Amino acid sequence: MELARAVRDGELDLPLPGAGRTAQRWRALAAVARVDPVLGRMAEAHTDALAILAELGGPPPEPGQVWGVWAAEPPQPVLTATRDGDGGWILEGVKPWCSGASSSTHALVTARVGEMRPLFAVDLGHPGVSPVPDTWPAVGMAASDSGSVAFDAVEAVQVGPDDGYLHRPGFWHGAIGVAAAWFGGACGVADALAARAGRADAHQLAHLGAVSAALAGARWSLEQAAAEVDADPARDVQATAMAVRAVVEAAATLTLDRVGRALGAGPLCSDAAHAARVADLTVYLRQSHAERDLAELGRVGVPLWS
Template identity: 55%
Template sequence: MTPFDAVRPVLGSFRTAPTPRGVGRTRHNLGVLADAAARDLDVARLAEAHLDAVTILAELGGPAVPPGSCWGVWASEPPGVEVRAHHDDGAWRLTGRKPFCSGAAGPCTHALVTAHADDGRRLFAVDLAADGLTVTTGEWRATGMRGSAAATVDLDDVAAVAVGGPEAYLDRPGFWHGAVAVAAAWFGGAVGVAAPLRRAGREGRLDDHGLAHLGAVDAGLDAARCLLRGAAVSLDTEPGEPVATARLRALRVRAVVEAAVDATLCRTGRALGPGPLVRDAEHARRVADLEIYVRQSHAERDLATLGALAGDADVTL
């Protein structure tokens, strides 16, 4: 089975017309992501990026999504590495290096790429069949997330289509809505990791300490689930909210989900010991995948940002 074969059913389950958000689409799509992540975080990571790309294209008036295509969003910009965009004879061209490009070696057929132009940072749609693209694989050394392992892509005067104006990618509520979708995938991954612990509880194989771990995991995951559902309802009913509102919500959701993920990873291991990690290849892979995926969080930096906003936040019931 190719990576696209595994991702295609998930992409077909999303509701994206006319846009991926609103009228109940958000909760449905977050549920699709979470369910996929509980089974396979590599697939969920690629599907989440495609959903984000389709949403961005709808919100910023980008080109149409070709039937059967799979999109990535390549926005990583570590220090000292960048892509430059220049406008020549009425067309945009991209040159530079972009690291951490999930799906670049398959199954992605297109990508949204951030690049720096004379008027600021912009977002561009790129057909991965275009001339001038070189994909370097084999740099991913981690055990986790190998199925969506990020490659490095070098662009040499590659044709591109601008999506929105300067800084439009970040300066919109949808950027933070997409951050919630990532948290939904983290949540699903934690549900998958916790499955052996729940099974041990059902089968009466846990002592009091194990049951305490299961109770804590269940409480944390249920809190995360409730917050994700509430966020989905808000996005479906208030899609035109201010950026500040979307940002505060996303930071809260991600903080709660990340805490539930951390607790699930730790407590499942403490309750069950090394057995599942050494004898159950699927469980061991889920743990390794989730430990990598949740590091998309900025950890204490995100909590510090949330803390700076929390003083004026409404916390009434």
């Protein structure tokens, strides 16, 4: 499923989070990522952008548009927004970590306005938008084309209030959507081991059992989180989201390790699709901030088991 075609054919017209069918939304993202983690990552970004536009009252997307969400804010490089003479906004500078830099038609982009980081909708067909060559030399997730993009006097439309992107219930709904895509990618890696179950030895079956348990726990955590979001869409689910992401990341990491130990180097060297899936998922999981996220979960989510 190629992204532009899937968007055009309506295959990514998913239920909005919190609208009563959140589990269906996350299952759909997982299904895409199970086939191709890169496509799953791009589909997650596109569908998250549509949810953000709906939540913050942004310009309604038109059929066939492919959206990205470019919200990384490292110290450098910097993208700034300034008012033009007509009350609109102009973007100048460079934005890093832009998935779909050359293939998206539109993007939601954060830019600096003093100490704030408002969100802006941008038509990437503007002549001032240009992907920066040689800024994505990745092996895993190479096809996500997540390099830097330069903006030169690019017109933009602000979406929501200055702090709207981060301070909204849907921010954490989207964070769980990423975990759903991680889960799908891990299932795709596990499929290579499950396919050998009929001729597996005892050690391989033990690995498969461990993978099955871990992925079952991840699936149940996603389903429970979906039920919580649908029960109260306005509720702050930061702790739930961070816990789900930690559970799914741990399950996916275990899956990568166990499948590699069970099958050895063979499929990594002879099965191009499996080798790419492993490399892509390994990079995709690093969208997590690892121990920093766990420390934040310890601060905001105690005790989730009560």
